[in-house]
Amino acid sequence: MDRTERGRHEYRALIGIDAATGLAAVRARSPQLHDTMIESVFAGPMAHAELGRADRELATVAMLAALGGAEPQLATHTRAALAQGVAASELVALAEHVASYAGFPRALNALAVIDEVTGGQPFAERRIRLRDHETRAVQHGEDGPAVVLLHALGLDWRMWEPVMRLLPGRRVIAYDLRGHGHAQGSPTPFTMDDAAADLIGVLDAFGLDRAHVVGLSYGGGIAQVAAAAHPERFASLALLATTDHPFASFEDRARSGEADGMAAQVVPSLTRWFTPAALAENAWPVRYARERVLRGTPADWAGAWRAFAGVDVQDRLADFPAPVLVLAGELDASTTPEIMKGLAARVPGSTYRELPGAPHMMSLEQPALVAAALDKFLPAAPTP
Structure with a gap:
């Protein structure tokens, strides 16, 4: 398995869909950026087993939420986290955690994305x-x-x-x-x-x-x-x-x-x-x-x-x-x-x-x- 095959394999395992589908827009705009993502990122650190896939997606969701302005990517990795067995309630708790370190506006934006992806209906408390x-x-x-x-x-x-x-x-x-x-x-x-x-x-x-x-x-x-x-x-x-x-x-x-x-x-x-x-x-x-x-x-x-x-x-x-x-x-x-x-x-x-x-x-x-x-x-x- 060469680096391209390894990267595609890990992308599917981590994100839950084929790289050809998930990165089609990236490849159309920049084949070079597409190949770099597959061969250097997904065939590189993303493929290392020292950090589990669910843990990687939780970390990615937290970083994207804290960064702000990355809502499309946050939606992608929210879906990936769900595919890795992370519960919707865990993602909500993660957004609440982000509020303490990155501020309420970014946490609220993250909650909106998580709610849209999960279709969550919060319980009245x-x-x-x-x-x-x-x-x-x-x-x-x-x-x-x-x-x-x-x-x-x-x-x-x-x-x-x-x-x-x-x-x-x-x-x-x-x-x-x-x-x-x-x-x-x-x-x-x-x-x-x-x-x-x-x-x-x-x-x-x-x-x-x-x-x-x-x-x-x-x-x-x-x-x-x-x-x-x-x-x-x-x-x-x-x-x-x-x-x-x-x-x-x-x-x-x-x-x-x-x-x-x-x-x-x-x-x-x-x-x-x-x-x-x-x-x-x-x-x-x-x-x-x-x-x-x-x-x-x-x-x-x-x-x-x-x-x-x-x-x-x-x-x-x-x-x-x-x-x-x-x-x-x-x-x-x-x-x-x-x-x-x-x-x-x-x-x-x-x-x-x-x-x-x-x-x-x-x-x-x-x-x-x-x-x-x-x-x-x-x-x-x-x-x-």
Whole structure:
């Protein structure tokens, strides 16, 4: 493979289209400049493996945004970054980062390009003052039945982002549970009753008498406690990869956070949450989950696990009046299908479903399957 062939190969691998197409205008105007780009740039430093292709595109987007006046090139490399597996939310965060170093005008121009390329529709965001802390909530959709999503321990509302966009005809709301995301550093210790009261507070803040509530793992435990205490506030309940009783390992997880720190929680958490294939691919869901765990604090981590150790709602939903969906992942090593079947058996009239190939963190690794199951279960307003 000569330098021209190597350059064309790397251009396609990095940018996502053939050089003959992507650089056609350059070649028409200046064959010399075209050849220099292929043979000296793409066959040169761009072909070196010391810096990954996704990292190169993130660096290029940041530099073009900071330079300003290079919007066509910024659009090209935004598309290339997406092709390399960079998430739209990561590109938005990059533009926000640029504002601190290159100024707001260039960051705003970069955001406009990123939004045009990705077709992004930002979620409406608001801050909510609860009894003893402030949290952040986001909403997708303006009309239809209200759906409130509760995330897993160690993450934040963004765990639901891939699913939220796949539930049309609904007013979908997600918020940061106490000790997580914007609510990091909220008072500890606390109980599952406190976390359940937070959910009711969020419903009140949005003016919702009732809502369809969906909880995954820790979020599912909170949803069950709230449903047992306030069944009249629930239009339905969906329980994903969760439990209605504590496991002995919960206290071990709390102590490990305090004794070993958050970096030590990454391997045991991610290897339980994702399949080996997802970990090897290291796409946005895995990168996001890893970063969220690392950014947590031992106090919040331990506080949440100790609160979760207080979940005990077995048989308390036997007379729950609203529809209940119990959703298990076929490959879930934490709340196995057997555990989820037992939970469903203790809620008479509930619907049990099992998602093929789905691990514990199903909303991140298999969002389309989760959204399809929820779409079938949840009512929706007619959409155009």
